[in-house]
Amino acid sequence: MAQIDFPASGLSGASRINHELKYFINSAPAHINLENLDDSNIFKWTVNMNGIQGTMYEGEKFKLQFEFTDNYPQVSPIVKFVSGHVPVHPHIYSNGHICLEILYAGYRPEMTIVYICLCVTQMLNKNKNKVVPRGDSYYSLRRVDRNPKNTSWIYEDEY
Amino acid sequence: MSDSDYEHDDEDKDNDDDEPDYLSDPDDEFFDQVEPVLKPPPGLMAKEPRGPMGYLDFKFTCIGPDELMSRMHDIVKQVNAIFELPPCTTRILLSHFNWDKERLLERFYDGNQEKLFKDAHIVNPFRQARVPVGNSTILSVDVICDICLMETSHKQLEGLECHHLFCIDCWRNYMRTRIEDSGNALAIPCPHGKCDILVNENIVYRVMQPFPDVIRRFQYLSAQTFVQQHKLMKWCPSPGCTFAVEANSTRGVPVMCNCGYRFCFSCSSPAHEPVSCKYFQLWVKKCEDDSETAHWIHANTKQCPKCKATIEKSGGCNHMVCRNVNCKADFCWVCLGPWEPHGSSWYNCNRYNNSNAKVARDGQAQHRQALERYLFYYNRYVNHMKSLKFEDKLYAQIEVKMRDMQKLGLAWIETQFLKQAVDSLCHCRNTLMYTYVFAFFLTKNNHSILFEDNQRDLEMATETLSEYLERDINSDSISDTKVKVQDKSTYCERRRQVLLDYVYEGYESDIWEFNMM
Numbered sequence: 001m002a003q004i005d006f007p008a009s010g011l012s013g014a015s016r017i018n019h020e021l022k023y024f025i026n027s028a029p030a031h032i033n034l035e036n037l038d039d040s041n042i043f044k045w046t047v048n049m050n051g052i053q054g055t056m057y058e059g060e061k062f063k064l065q066f067e068f069t070d071n072y073p074q075v076s077p078i079v080k081f082v083s084g085h086v087p088v089h090p091h092i093y094s095n096g097h098i099c100l101e102i103l104y105a106g107y108r109p110e111m112t113i114v115y116i117c118l119c120v121t122q123m124l125n126k127n128k129n130k131v132v133p134r135g136d137s138y139y140s141l142r143r144v145d146r147n148p149k150n151t152s153w154i155y156e157d158e159y
Numbered sequence: 160m161s162d163s164d165y166e167h168d169d170e171d172k173d174n175d176d177d178e179p180d181y182l183s184d185p186d187d188e189f190f191d192q193v194e195p196v197l198k199p200p201p202g203l204m205a206k207e208p209r210g211p212m213g214y215l216d217f218k219f220t221c222i223g224p225d226e227l228m229s230r231m232h233d234i235v236k237q238v239n240a241i242f243e244l245p246p247c248t249t250r251i252l253l254s255h256f257n258w259d260k261e262r263l264l265e266r267f268y269d270g271n272q273e274k275l276f277k278d279a280h281i282v283n284p285f286r287q288a289r290v291p292v293g294n295s296t297i298l299s300v301d302v303i304c305d306i307c308l309m310e311t312s313h314k315q316l317e318g319l320e321c322h323h324l325f326c327i328d329c330w331r332n333y334m335r336t337r338i339e340d341s342g343n344a345l346a347i348p349c350p351h352g353k354c355d356i357l358v359n360e361n362i363v364y365r366v367m368q369p370f371p372d373v374i375r376r377f378q379y380l381s382a383q384t385f386v387q388q389h390k391l392m393k394w395c396p397s398p399g400c401t402f403a404v405e406a407n408s409t410r411g412v413p414v415m416c417n418c419g420y421r422f423c424f425s426c427s428s429p430a431h432e433p434v435s436c437k438y439f440q441l442w443v444k445k446c447e448d449d450s451e452t453a454h455w456i457h458a459n460t461k462q463c464p465k466c467k468a469t470i471e472k473s474g475g476c477n478h479m480v481c482r483n484v485n486c487k488a489d490f491c492w493v494c495l496g497p498w499e500p501h502g503s504s505w506y507n508c509n510r511y512n513n514s515n516a517k518v519a520r521d522g523q524a525q526h527r528q529a530l531e532r533y534l535f536y537y538n539r540y541v542n543h544m545k546s547l548k549f550e551d552k553l554y555a556q557i558e559v560k561m562r563d564m565q566k567l568g569l570a571w572i573e574t575q576f577l578k579q580a581v582d583s584l585c586h587c588r589n590t591l592m593y594t595y596v597f598a599f600f601l602t603k604n605n606h607s608i609l610f611e612d613n614q615r616d617l618e619m620a621t622e623t624l625s626e627y628l629e630r631d632i633n634s635d636s637i638s639d640t641k642v643k644v645q646d647k648s649t650y651c652e653r654r655r656q657v658l659l660d661y662v663y664e665g666y667e668s669d670i671w672e673f674n675m676m
Binding site for chain 1: 306307308325329335348350351354
């Protein structure tokens with residue numbers, strides 16, 4: 001039997017990212033916008049995120065970084081805050097790593113970039129206590145360049 | 160003899176086969192080896208016939224990789240005979256209950272079925288619309304697949320009973336990614352972000368049909384998960400072995416895989432009868448950690464009575480001056496009391512009963528005793544272990560002897576007794592090795608004395624057998640040696656069985672008292 005190749009060309013990460021890019025520019029919620037995307041590398045996005053009015057993060061500005069692979073959306077993107085623009089939150093480490101299930105074990109290909117941004121926003125909105133996670137200094141210092149997907153996370157709250 | 164007589168005879172035979180089938184089951188290799196060849200002399204076998212004792216009821220079979228799938232399908236079929244659900248649904252339900260049929264049945268008829276299906280992450284099969292997924296009637300309209308965000312014909316959409324439809328290409332990519340990365344093929348969720356319905360085998364076979372390698376990997380993972388989840392199945396821990404063992408209880412009884420490896424069914428460690436898993440683990444830990452180093456320190460050194468520094472005396476008189484610059488205590492090595500009252504009697508101490516010194520001395524004596532006791536059992540344990548390590552060498556030697564004997568005119572089959580004798584020898588050594596672990600934790604009582612008698616008998620018989628096997632064989636002694644070796648190895652096997660029976664009987668009737676050390 002002839003080997004049928006997996007459909008790659010039309011369905012590669014780039015194709016879906018381009019679709020999402022259009023969608024993002026046209027209909028992303030007002031509090032997020034895309035920072036100057038490098039046309040030669042659409043596999044790395046930086047999303048500017050403004051704290052929502054009436055929440056603990058009102059008036060603050062954050063930067064959320066997405067890194068995609070060619071397997072996207074089958075494989076989840078690497079999502080973290082850019083250091084220096086990290087919100088203070090009990091589930092966000094000061095190196096930018098986010099403890100949120102949908103970014104790791106709970107990720108599904110159907111989730112879009114906008115959806116992930118909204119989940120992160122919701123996580124910020126629900127917070128009532130601006131503290132860093134337990135063990136933050138230990139983890140953040142030792143895991144500066146680590147891929148957050150390689151950390152085994154334990155999800156304490158449901159967001 | 161009439162026909163009816165024959166029938167009657169057959170019936171009797173059948174009944175006989177049913178009763179002691181632990182002795183006749185061809186798959187039951189462990190019991191095959193220990194099955195007494197000769198009729199045991201009266202008194203050696205405590206009870207005839209051996210009653211329904213827990214460990215004798217224990218049965219196991221070895222399952223090859225190909226049979227595993229059919230074992231899984233058998234269980235699904237049995238349950239489906241009652242449920243009448245699609246087999247793929249039943250399989251996910253069974254997997255949710257770790258393949259415990261009874262628990263699933265209980266839960267299925269006892270409680271809230273809606274909740275059961277929700278917990279098992281499947282769509283309630285009684286509720287779902289009976290429209291086959293992927294065969295929708297709207298064929299003309301193009302829709303957008305939520306994964307690739309591209310327009311696609313409705314014909315190409317696929318999905319689970321939750322009706323989250325995606326194009327077939329995205330499904331293929333999704334399943335390939337999940338099946339290649341995942342360790343559990345039965346836990347792949349629907350790609351929709353807010354849906355936890357699990358992917359069933361039907362959709363895998365339907366969608367992945369052009370990719371046999373992915374389907375093979377899916378079946379491989381299903382089998383892996385099946386054995387891991389099933390409480391009465393274990394993988395053979397021997398490296399590279401692909402067999403699994405199924406038993407009828409989770410007891411810590413040794414089983415033998417078709418590859419020849421013997422392991423404990425409960426803890427998957429190498430076979431360690433007669434000692435139980437708990438005490439076996441304790442022993443391993445004890446041998447690994449330095450608790451015995453601590454015993455040595457306590458037994459051979461003393462602590463300075465003032466600053467508690469550890470001191471080993473290598474010579475000189477009893478007058479000790481602590482080297483610790485902050486302490487410099489003067490004391491007597493014998494009684495550990497202050498030196499002052501001793502005056503100038505440097506080599507003897509008459510203050511033997513000073514209470515402080517007595518406590519210290521008693522503690523030391525206890526540690527010394529514990530160390531001696533441990534070393535007693537450890538040395539014997541290690542001796543048998545070392546002898547076992549020469550197993551390969553012994554088999555090679557025996558191979559040479561068997562060839563020599565064939566040169567002396569014996570047939571190949573007539574020389575096989577030597578190999579069987581080495582098998583017996585290894586079994587006995589393995590058992591003996593762990594009898595010392597068992598004895599180490601055992602508290603002394605009347606039963607333990609009987610156990611030690613059994614142990615001594617087996618040990619002597621085993622060493623004699625070992626000696627026979629090392630003797631040179633020439634044409635004069637050959638028939639004599641053969642009789643001796645055969646008798647001895649039969650005797651060894653029998654003594655081993657007596658010892659084990661007694662230990663297991665003791666476990667059943669709870670006569671063993673253990674000391675955690």
